[in-house]
Every structure is written in structure tokens, then in C-alpha cells.
Amino acid sequence: MILKVEGLTKHFDKKTVLENASYDFGQGKIYGLLGRNGAGKTTMFNCLVGNMTPDSGEVFMDFNEDGNIRTATFDDIGFVFTDPHLPEFMTGQEFLKYFIDISKDKIKDNVDLDQAFALIDFDNTDRHKLIREYSHGMKNKLQMLAFLILRPHVILLDEPLASFDVVAALQMKNLIESIKKDHIIIFSTHILPLAQDLCDEIVILHNGKLSALDPEKMNDKDFEEEIVKQLTKEEADD
Amino acid sequence: MINLIILSLQVRFTIMSNRLVFLLRRIPLLGKGIPQSLYGKSEAKMVFTVLGVLHILNMRLMLHLAYMAILLITGIVLSQASAMGGIFEFLGSTESFANIDFQNVMLYALTSWFFFSFVGAPLYSILVGGRNHKNDNNMINYMRANPAKYAQSRIFLDRIGDLILFLPTLLIVFAIAGLPMWGALITLLIFTSCRLLGETLNLWLYKICGKHLGQIPLSYIIAVPVYLLGFTGPYFFGVLPLSTIFNNFFASTGILIASIVIGLFALHYIKNYQLYMNLLKDKLYILEAYYQKHAQATAGGATLAVAKNWSKDVTFENLEEDKFSHKSGFAYLNAIFFSRHWNFFRKKILTRCLIFLAPLAIVILLAIYSLILGEPLYRTIYVLVTDIVPAYQTAMYDMTPILFFILSMASVGRVVTLSIFSNCDIHMMHYPYYRTSKTILASFRSRYMMIFAYNTLITTTIFVSMMGIIVLIFGYIDIASAGVFFLALTAMSAFFSFSDLFLYYVIQPYDSGGKDKSILHKVINGGMGILAWQFLFNIRVGLNVFTIGLVGAVVVYLLIGSVLLMLLAPKRFKLR
Secondary structure (H helix, E strand, O other), X not given: OEEEEEEEEEEEOOEEEEEEEXXXXXXXXXXXXEOOOOOOHHHHHHHHHOOOOOOEEEEEEEEOOOOEEEEXXXXXXXXXXXXXXXXXXXXXXXHHHHHHHHHOOOXXXXXXXXXXXXXXXXXXXXXXXXXXXXXXXXXXXXXXXXXXXXXXXXXXXEOOOOOOOHHHHHHHHHHHHHHHHHOEEEEEOXXXXXXXXXXXXXXXXXXXXXXXXXXXXXXXXXXXXXXXXXXXXXXXXX | OHHHHHHHHHHHHHHHHHHHHHXXXXXXOHHHHOOHHHHXXXXXXXXXXXXXXXXXXXXXXXXXXXXXXXXXXXXXXXXXXXXXXXXXXXXXXXXXXXXOOHHHHHHHHXXXXXHHHHHOHHHOOHHHHOOOHHHHHHHHHHOOOOHHHHHHHHHHHHXXXXXXXXXXXXXXXXXXXXXXXXXXXXXXXXXXXXXXHHHHHHHHHHHHXXXXXXXXXXXXXXXXXXXXXXXXXXXHHOOOOHHHHHXXXXXXXXXXXXXXXXXXXXXXXXXXXXXXXXXXXXXXXXXXXXXXXXXXXXXXXXOHHHHHHHHHHOOOOOOOOOOOOOOOHHHHHHHHHHHHOHHHXXXXXXXXXXXXXXXXXXXXXXXXXXXXXXXXXXXXXXXXXXXXXXXXXXXXXXXXXXXXXXXXXXXXXXXXXXXXXXXXXXXXXXXXXHHOHHHHHHHHHXXXXXXXXXXXXXXXXXXXXXXXXXXXXXXXXXXXXXXXXXXXXXXXXXXXXXXXXXXXXXXXOEOOOOOXXXXXXXXXXXXXXXXXXXXXXXXXXXXXXXXXXXXXXXXXXXXXXXXXXXXXXXXXXXXX
């Protein structure tokens, strides 16, 4: 399975954020998307998932096992936001029940709510609290859980571990690694050690374009320098 | 200080010009022709600054002239009343404004002015009570201006402004009143000293107790009689002996020296005051809380801040009990939403119902009073309000169009819609599955039914109140008219329930901060307001004609609205 991004372009007024960005993301890998602030990482995610309409370009799902290529839909792609967007008047349990209800056509296995909440360390009290009462980390976990249940083909994570404590971050990392073989996972981060540790491939978004970092550089001691070099080179150098 | 004043004006009008460019760029079609680069054109903004300064001067002049006009009118009324033997004689005469003695008028006006300006001086402070709160915020919080210099520049500007405006006015008034010209200059000097003393008093109070006069309730208790005395004192106690005052008092060296000393003392205190930052920050903090609470006030009194306040009405018991487990999907979401917000909405509905039951309560009291008198109720009402049109039932029903205006304000559609946005959709709109056609239409339907149910509670209360009044006055109800009346109320409920929600789905005017960003939305709401006003003042038709027209219009509106909803909402229902 491949997520093919072809010629994605998006500008806001006269500022071009994405310019003919193209890349193929393959199944079974965790991709780290690196870019400077304002480079367009979140914009790209929003375009992929359909929250924004790109000015041009296409996004395809290539299920290469059966030669089936089609335009990606929002059913194929799940977006885990940096700041979780959850209805605060519901409890965690209610939100998850609602989410499972509306996604039941797309969920492959039956979901046991107890097991699901156990995945993110939510006890009975937490489940029945209003989301309004949750900490930022708890909201993030609940949001992540929704997508782990849904298991879309592609999972986009926007700075996913920024607000997690050490233990929760490790749990999440393990969880992401455990599901990667059946999915395409792309996450944006500024934390280079995390990218080095978790990612199979680094993709750089710079000057509106996507490019791969040489895989050999990933475990190099000059990794950070190489990333900075890639993120600061001028457009003419491309 | 001059540079700070100039900077303050530049900041203020730069913000204003940016806001103007922003608004112009949002005009459909025309806005596309206005380039974003206009924000960067400093020459254009300098023009705005100059125009803005002229505008401020013009507004200040207008306010001054309005103040003078009030004093002049007060002087005329008091002078004429005094000449004619009393206020009732003045009010009852057809020649109240004949043979006005303007010299006397000026003396009365000046007496009032003296009260306001000298006795009331300590209650006035440009710093703590003046205008330009946003400018204070910009200069202190964003531009990081030196708070002491900024505060002093505000006081300085205010005094200069008063000098420029009052000097010619006082010269003219003194000339007409037959008072010495130099009296105007001395008066202005003493006035300036008193105002500076007033600023000093407020600063000193803040230093002593952390509050200025505007925050001390006692000052309002004192201010009211002062201002009342300013207007009425000359009538009861006569004008001040201004000639004597000027010749024997103001002209004395001692008074002159005292004024100068007081003024210099005040200036010295103002210059060396150390707590400007605290004072201004406190003022801005209080104002920010006020503005947040009253942000985005609408005709229905629904504000985003109010809509977000639902949680204090939520009961936190029984959250484990899933009483809507028999529902699923969006029906489940909406059921929980309305259940959790019920206490919040119930208060809104109850307030409105109580207001509409008030007339019935009054009539019940009148009925009891009539019983005591032994008279039929309608005769009692006729005796109390002698020029009312005889209260036949049809005449009462013919006032039904006015209810269109009343319901435009009483409908809970706006507050429910805002609550839906701020507490649910603002989050859920981020998810594409929430914005599919099927979801949007399904959620619209269930939400509309809830809002319609809420508004029908209100219209039913109006119906019950009206029927109660009719029964008490006439002893019977015309069933046919009552039925038509109920139909009219139901149609209005259907209309207003649909309208706010429909506009929300089709325009979705709110951004993630909850601000209404759509000019179209504001224009449509403005148009609805104008229509409602027409029903209040101009549209007078019988109940039957009104109801037929209304039901027809509502049916057409709902049909067209439903089609537009299906066509437009899937494209437009997203976060701005």
C-alpha cells in the first residue's frame, strides 16, 4: 500500500506554502516529517485529510497488491491533532462510544471498551469524567485511541508526543511501532532524537517541497547538522 | 512626552486603518480588488492618522458643544422658570420661550457649570475614567510605553484640550453675562487646577487603598446629588453672585496664588507618582474581563462567553449512567449535548416565560382589585387608562404582528446555536466525517427540532398568558380566533427556530475564536432586524390575514432554506 502525494500546491494570498509537493509514502514505515515553523506541515496534513482544499495536486491510495489506485478519501486517512479537538460536554466513554458508532462500518474488529481504555491507562473514574476536566495529555490519549480503534490506512500525527509525560510517551511510541506494519504513519516533530529513534524514514518539507533525507544519515553523528543544512538551503540550491 | 503622544496617535490610527482594510477586503467581490499589500503602505496610514486626529478633534468639539448646549438649555429653562414664577408655570405656558433674558440665562448656565466643574472636579479623572481604553491597552501592553510618561501625556492632552475648547466659550459667555473678561481667564486657571487636583485625588486614593473613585460606591452616591444640584440648584437657591465672586474673590491675589500653588502641587504629584503601571494594568484587567463577558453581544443577548458558561449548570452526578445508550451516532451526540446543556437553556427559557406571564399576573391583580371594587375588570382597566381603545378581543388579536418583533428577540435560537458552535462543533468540525452531507442534514434536523421545542414552550406561554388575559377581561374566548392565534405563534416559533440555525449551517460565520467573521451574516441579521421593526411600527393587518401570510411565508422559507441547506451546507459548514 502506498500513499502517493502528487503535485500538491497550496498558497494563502500571495504566500506559497506547498509548491508541487510530491512523495510516495509506503506501508510498514514510520515517516518523520521535518520542517521549520510555518513550512506547511500542518497545511499538508490538512490537505491530505480534506480539511483544506489544495490549489492543485492529487492524493492517491495505491493498493499495489491488487493494482487498485484511487483517490484517497478521508476514510483512508486519520489526523491526530497537536491540540486535540474533543467535545468537552461528553465523557471519555461517551465520546468513544459515539466514535465507534459512526465508524462501525470501517472498524474491522469488535471493540471492547474496557480493553480500549486499558490501552491508554484510563481507569473507570477517568472514563466517566467530562472531557472538559481532562488534562491535555489525557485528551491527546483519547484522541489517539479513537484512531487506533479506527485504524485508517494512513495515520497522520501532528507533534503527537509534545504534551505526553515520559511514561505516556514511551507507551505511545510502543503503540505506534506495534501498528506500523499494517499502516502508513507520518508524524511531524521538531524533536530530532524522537525522529531518529522512531522513524524509518525522514521526509523534509522545505520551500514547499518534499524530499527524503539520505537514510544513511539517519544514524550518523552529523544527523542534526544535516537536517539543519537541508532546512536552511536556499530555493536556488534545489 | 510629545513623541509619546504622537506615537499613541499613530498606533491608534494604524490599528484603525488596518481594521478598515480588513473589513474592506471582506466585502464580497469588491474585497478581492483590495491588495493585502495595503497593510504595508505607511504613507496611506499617515493619511489615516491625520484624518483620525481631525476626527478626534471634531468629536471632542462636538461633545463640548453638546455639553454647552445642555448647559444653555438648562440656563434657559431655569431662567424662564424663575421669571415666570415657577417650573410648573413654565411648563404649563405656551409662551415659555418668549422674551428670553440671555444675560440671565448665562448666569444660570455658568452657575450650573461651576457646580459641575469645581464641586464635581474630584470625581473626574481622564486616567481612570476616560475613554480610549483600547489605546491604553495597546500602548501599555503592546508598545510597552513608559506608563508614567503615557499617563502624564493623557492628563496633559486632556488639560490642553479643555483650555482650547473652554477659553473661547467662556469669553463669549462672560461677555453676554456682563462679567469681566479677565474673569474668564482666572476661572479657567482655577478650573484647570481643580481638575489636576481631581486627578491627584484619584491617584492618591489608589495609592492608599488600591482603588480610585470610580471603584468606590460612595463616590456614585455623592456624584448623583452633585450632578442633580448642578441642574436644579440654581432654581432653588438662585444664581451665584458671580460678579461679586470675581471682583472680590477670584481677583484677590490670595486666590490666584492658592490656585497656582494647588496646580503646581498637583503637577508635582502627578509627575512623581510611582504607581501608574499598577493603576493602568488594574484598569485594563477589569475592562478586559468586562469586554470578554460582553463580547459579541447580539440582539438576543446571546454571547459566546455566555454560551460557554453552560458547565456551571451541569450536574456532575450520574455521568456513569448512560441514559442515551439506546441511541447511536449523531442522535446520541445531540441527545447528550442537549441533556447536558438543559439547565443552561432552561434558565433562558424560564426567564422569557416569566416575562410573558407578567402581563397575566398584572391582569390577575387588577381582577382581584376589581372584585374588591365590585366592578367588571374591563371597566377597571378603562378607568385606569382612559384613552385606550376599547379592549375588544379582535383588537387584542390584531396586535399579533408586534409579537414578530418580540419573538425576534425572545427566540432562544441564537443562544442555542452559539452553544452548539462553541461547545460542540468548534471541535467536531475538524473531523471530515462530521462534515459529510448526511451528517450535516441529520444533525440539522435533530437540532432544529430541539430549538423548535424550546421556542414553542415560549410561544405556548404567550398563548396561555394572552388567553388568561382575555378570559379575565371578557369572560369568554373566541375559539376560532384563539386557534388562529396559536397557529400564528407556532409559525413564528418555526421561523425563528429555523432561521438562526439555517444561517449558521449555510454561512458558518464563526472562527475558532468564536468571532462572527461574516459580513453577509451580519447583513442578513441586520435585515431581519429591520423586518422585525416593521412589524413593530408599520405593519398593521388583522389576525387572519397576518396568519395566512405568515404561514405561507414560513413554509416557503423553510422549503427554500432546506434546499439551500442541502446544496450549500456541505461546502460551507467548516471552521473559518
